[in-house]
Amino acid sequence: MIQRQLEKKLKQLYKYFPVVSLNGPRQSGKSTLLKNTFPKLPYVTLENPDGLEIALSDPRRFLDGYPNGVIIDEVQNAPQLFSYIQGIVDSNKKIKFILSGSQNFLMNQHISQTLAGRVGVITLLPLSLPEMKAAGLLKDNFSQVAYTGFYPRLYDKKIPPSLFYPSYLQTYVQRDVLQLIKVTDTSLFTKFIRLLAGRVGQLVNLSSLSNDTGVTVNTIKAWISVLEASYIVLSLKPHHENFAKRLVQQPKIYFYDTGLLCYLLGIQNPKQVDTHFARGGIFENMVIIDLLKNKLNNAQEGSLFFWRDKHGKEIDCIIESAGNLYPIEIKSSLTKSLHFFSELNYYKELAKNKSKKSFVVYGGKEIVETKDGAMLPWNDMGALYKI
Numbered sequence: 001m002i003q004r005q006l007e008k009k010l011k012q013l014y015k016y017f018p019v020v021s022l023n024g025p026r027q028s029g030k031s032t033l034l035k036n037t038f039p040k041l042p043y044v045t046l047e048n049p050d051g052l053e054i055a056l057s058d059p060r061r062f063l064d065g066y067p068n069g070v071i072i073d074e075v076q077n078a079p080q081l082f083s084y085i086q087g088i089v090d091s092n093k094k095i096k097f098i099l100s101g102s103q104n105f106l107m108n109q110h111i112s113q114t115l116a117g118r119v120g121v122i123t124l125l126p127l128s129l130p131e132m133k134a135a136g137l138l139k140d141n142f143s144q145v146a147y148t149g150f151y152p153r154l155y156d157k158k159i160p161p162s163l164f165y166p167s168y169l170q171t172y173v174q175r176d177v178l179q180l181i182k183v184t185d186t187s188l189f190t191k192f193i194r195l196l197a198g199r200v201g202q203l204v205n206l207s208s209l210s211n212d213t214g215v216t217v218n219t220i221k222a223w224i225s226v227l228e229a230s231y232i233v234l235s236l237k238p239h240h241e242n243f244a245k246r247l248v249q250q251p252k253i254y255f256y257d258t259g260l261l262c263y264l265l266g267i268q269n270p271k272q273v274d275t276h277f278a279r280g281g282i283f284e285n286m287v288i289i290d291l292l293k294n295k296l297n298n299a300q301e302g303s304l305f306f307w308r309d310k311h312g313k314e315i316d317c318i319i320e321s322a323g324n325l326y327p328i329e330i331k332s333s334l335t336k337s338l339h340f341f342s343e344l345n346y347y348k349e350l351a352k353n354k355s356k357k358s359f360v361v362y363g364g365k366e367i368v369e370t371k372d373g374a375m376l377p378w379n380d381m382g383a384l385y386k387i
Helices: 007-016 030-037 049-057 059-064 081-091 104-114 129-134 142-148 152-156 161-180 186-197 206-213 217-229 258-264 270-275 279-297 338-354
Strands: 019-023 043-045 070-073 097-101 119-123 233-236 252-255 304-308 314-321 324-331 359-362 374-377
Touching: 007 019, 007 030, 007 119, 019 030, 019 104, 030 043, 030 070, 030 097, 049 059, 059 081, 081 097, 081 104, 104 119, 142 258, 142 270, 142 279, 152 161, 161 186, 161 217, 161 258, 186 206, 186 217, 186 252, 186 258, 206 217, 217 233, 233 279, 233 304, 252 258, 252 279, 258 279, 270 279, 279 304, 279 314, 279 324, 314 338, 324 338, 338 359
Parallel strands: 019 097, 019 119, 043 070, 070 097, 324 359, 359 374
Antiparallel strands: 233 252, 304 314, 314 324
């Protein structure tokens, strides 16, 4: 079994909270992690029709069947359970519940309404680069890693990505999208996801997406919200510090998994990643999501941003930590170049004492320290994980 970094934080939350909520995308390994971390707790999934029927029709009887606590997977399918769980943990401090779900919006909505103050919330994304390295699964070839993606099942069952991702996308659309919003044309929604993939790492242009799909801007906003809520895409927000410069306001779009991104882009093998027009965007996507995984695996807020002014000056990623800013440039090039620090130096001059050490993450293999900052290989970003 692949050791997950989040296990330690999961145990800590279980110690201090009567309810623990583990969110994350489908197939990210939530069920496996929970079963292995808490082997003595019974496990039930509300994607099982029998269990779901009882939970919906008689929630009190359903919960009475687990007098010592239980792991409930896909709990958002039975929202009435939340208020009963509140009553149970308020009256009996010894009973604990672990709740899991793959729809962030529904989970957070129910938790904030009924379990606020009683629940510890964490998120499990697919495998991180350090997790794969520790398990001996990380290849040296960026294109191979990006094409395969990071869902544990791909490695556990040795499923070819060409078989996994079409099924994953179809299952996602049928289950999550249709549950969250009324989409009358699922093929059009799938086309929209592919259009987003073609814009990976770019500013979100709602009008352009509206024109290309033939739906309204408000519909585009709703669709993006659904993709965010079910952990398909991440909207990376621009940093709010303007340093006397006019900044862009639109977020940038990234995908939580590069394997799904490559599938949506029509990439059929790792070699095609090397020559694809979106190669730089795929590389940037992988690095940013891995930095986010590191934050979430340590139960920290994903305090990642980008910075771009009206003149096109841009920093790919900024980590905000303890009031300090750490600017990062991401380059897929295998070759080292001091030119990579030009935008970083421009930003550091504007940010002055708020901007700390600069970093470049690149496609090469060596860690290089320069007067302007550190250059880190994509598969050895340890210095960034410590921020």
